[in-house]
Amino acid sequence: MTTQRRAKITALGRYVPPRIVTNYDLAQMVDTTHEWIVERTGIHQRHWVEKGTPTSELGAKAAAELLKHRGIEADEIELIIVATVTPDMFFPSTACVIQNKIRATKAWGFDISAACSSFLYALTTAAQFIESGHHKKVMVVGADVMTSILNMEDRATMVLFGDGAGAVMLEPCEEGEEDLGILDYYHEIDGSGGDHLYMPGGGSLNPSSHDTVDRKMHFIHQNGQAIFKFAVRKMEELSTRMLEKHNMTGADLGLFIAHQANMRIIDATANKIGLDQSKVIKNIHKYGNTTAATIPLAIGDAIDEGKLKKGDLVLFAAVGAGFTSGSVLARWAY
Ligand SMILES: CC(C)(COP(=O)(O)OP(=O)(O)OC[C@H]1O[C@@H](n2cnc3c(N)ncnc32)[C@H](O)[C@@H]1OP(=O)(O)O)[C@@H](O)C(=O)NCCC(=O)NCCS
Numbered sequence: 001m002t003t004q005r006r007a008k009i010t011a012l013g014r015y016v017p018p019r020i021v022t023n024y025d026l027a028q029m030v031d032t033t034h035e036w037i038v039e040r041t042g043i044h045q046r047h048w049v050e051k052g053t054p055t056s057e058l059g060a061k062a063a064a065e066l067l068k069h070r071g072i073e074a075d076e077i078e079l080i081i082v083a084t085v086t087p088d089m090f091f092p093s094t095a096c097v098i099q100n101k102i103r104a105t106k107a108w109g110f111d112i113s114a115a116c117s118s119f120l121y122a123l124t125t126a127a128q129f130i131e132s133g134h135h136k137k138v139m140v141v142g143a144d145v146m147t148s149i150l151n152m153e154d155r156a157t158m159v160l161f162g163d164g165a166g167a168v169m170l171e172p173c174e175e176g177e178e179d180l181g182i183l184d185y186y187h188e189i190d191g192s193g194g195d196h197l198y199m200p201g202g203g204s205l206n207p208s209s210h211d212t213v214d215r216k217m218h219f220i221h222q223n224g225q226a227i228f229k230f231a232v233r234k235m236e237e238l239s240t241r242m243l244e245k246h247n248m249t250g251a252d253l254g255l256f257i258a259h260q261a262n263m264r265i266i267d268a269t270a271n272k273i274g275l276d277q278s279k280v281i282k283n284i285h286k287y288g289n290t291t292a293a294t295i296p297l298a299i300g301d302a303i304d305e306g307k308l309k310k311g312d313l314v315l316f317a318a319v320g321a322g323f324t325s326g327s328v329l330a331r332w333a334y
Pocket residue numbers: 031032033036037040041116155156157159160197223224225227228231261262289319320321
């Protein structure tokens with residue numbers, strides 16, 4: 001017998017590697033400047049792993065902090081969903097690797113691949129397992145080692161990304177908490193945008209070979225302007241759609257937490273939905289784009305800054321490679 005309850009986030013864990021790389025450091029590596037990067041992206045610095053550090057290591061550290069904050073043991077986790085575009089390897093899944101590292105001996109799990117939208121896709125997926133009544137503790141990890149797929153000679157992409165991880169625990173709302181938790185979601189994919197941001201090598205289409213490596217197919221390839229235009233349009237569209245569906249405007253929101261890809265994308269969306277800057281969480285200046293980790297890292301900053309309190313209405317939005325996109329509406333529950 002299962003009981004249907006809405007899912008709520010009950011704890012957060014984060015991890016970024018200690019090595020900070022500034023724009024000035026990058027200007028020693030490629031033809032760029034601190035000023036260009038700040039003006040076009042809002043990024044001042046990012047955290048990069050030491051070479052060879054896998055995504056699972058970051059994810060496991062975020063998971064360990066999450067368990068500490070929640071005050072539970074790893075074997076209480078029933079399901080692990082890992083959002084990542086840089087899994088340790090194709091298989092086994094990074095969920096399996098993290099499960100083993102943290103000794104979550106009673107969990108099952110899997111990875112979700114949706115690039116910069118993957119944390120929200122994973123959150124939505126996890127919420128279904130809680131709402132169905134099948135699970136009471138689902139961990140969502142968003143983790144990426146973007147430096148593992150960056151072409152360090154390509155100034156147009158290498159300045160944008162950072163490494164990091166975040167994890168949240170989803171649990172059922174208690175009785176009397178009916179208005180809290182994850183209220184709604186909306187996601188899309190549009191595969192026609194696939195060749196604007198992709199990593200062509202290493203899969204079944206272009207199995208790794210000397211040739212694919214010589215042609216740098218194991219790195220991110222990006223059409224920055226096409227991504228930028230799509231992201232600005234889609235993030236605003238999905239945010240507005242969610243607000244209108246719930247008869248709300250930006251003024252009803254306590255906080256807007258968007259995927260951190262570019263300061264100008266976040267600002268354009270916030271302006272269009274009429275949001276006061278004080279309600280917009282931005283941390284891209286210190287982390288860059290950490291792909292699956294941006295939203296949990298931003299949740300952490302919102303908590304640190306005292307901007308996220310129980311009962312606050314939060315709109316999450318993300319757009320990424322695929323194209324993938326989505327928005328999630330939640331009422332913060334702790
Ligand atoms: C990548 C991005 C910052 C580039 O900004 P932009 O204003 O579109 O710049 P453009 O691509 O038009 O390039 C303008 C010029 O800057 C140059 N440039 C690119 N990267 C540079 C860098 N790091 N430093 C200095 N100049 C750079 C380009 O070569 C180009 O020079 P040209 O005019 O001589 O050809 C922007 O397109 C962007 O953020 N796109 C979205 C990327 C993204 O979010 N990806 C993740 C998806 S979730």
